[in-house]
Amino acid sequence: MSGDRKKLAAAGLVGLVVGGIGVAVASRGGDALSSDRARVERIVHEYVLANPEIIPQAMEALQTRKMGEAVGQNRAAFESPFGNAWAGAEDADVVLVEFFDYACGYCRKSNADLDRLLNEDKKLKVVWRELPVLGPDSQAAAEISLAAAKQGRFLDFYQGLFAAGRPTPQAVASVQQRLGIAPQPRSPEFQAEIDKNYQLARAIGATGTPTFVVGDKVLQGAVGYAALKEAIAEARSRG
DSSP, X not given: OOHHHHHHXXXXXXXXXXXXXXXXXXXXXXXXXXXXXXXXXXXXXXXXXXXXTHHHHHHHHHXXXXXXXXXXXXXXXXXXXXXXXXXXXXXXXXXXXXXXOTTOHHHHHHHHHHHHHHHHOTTEEEEEEXXXXXXHHHHHHHHHHHHHHHTTOHHHHHHXXXXXXXXXXXXXXXXXXXHTOOOOOOXXXXXXXXXXXXXXXXXXXXXXXXXXXXXXXXXXXXXOHHHHHHHHHHHHHHO
């Protein structure tokens, strides 16, 4: 977030605090209300100046809450896989969603964490969503990956292409041929799925891959096994 946007957000935050307290004293009316409001504004202003760290903390809390609301409003869209682009328990009590790109080294790094979680937690489901943000090779790989998911071969393709390294046209073609994934023309259905994933990513403020959604929590980057496990436990505790 730019400096100007932070200042505007901070000003808005202080305004909300002042406005909220103002409503609480509104019943006093007239001069009393004006006096109360001026006193509250002075107290809030002085407190923020003395404790400036509360502004980024409050902004982070507000952003986290908005992300959670966005997930809750679109939960089925986040957690419903395309084809068989999922693994784990069909009747899972927690669903972990990963937005990923085949050219993303941090996504590759996170694969071991997801494998470990799936092996340990028999009530977990992982859903993968294509988010090809790193160029034309990523886009082409995502389309073949969706074809694989539709043909019931997602995990084989996913594991095979990450094992091959970068998603070059040669690597994609090699994995596709080895797995017997039928060639697919550019499909409006696949592009619609990718477009939907971009919309979902924007709704939660995702800035890149990997981005994980667990319950109402959004984690960005290769956050590691411990952070993902903690988020799963938190989601499970909330039911």
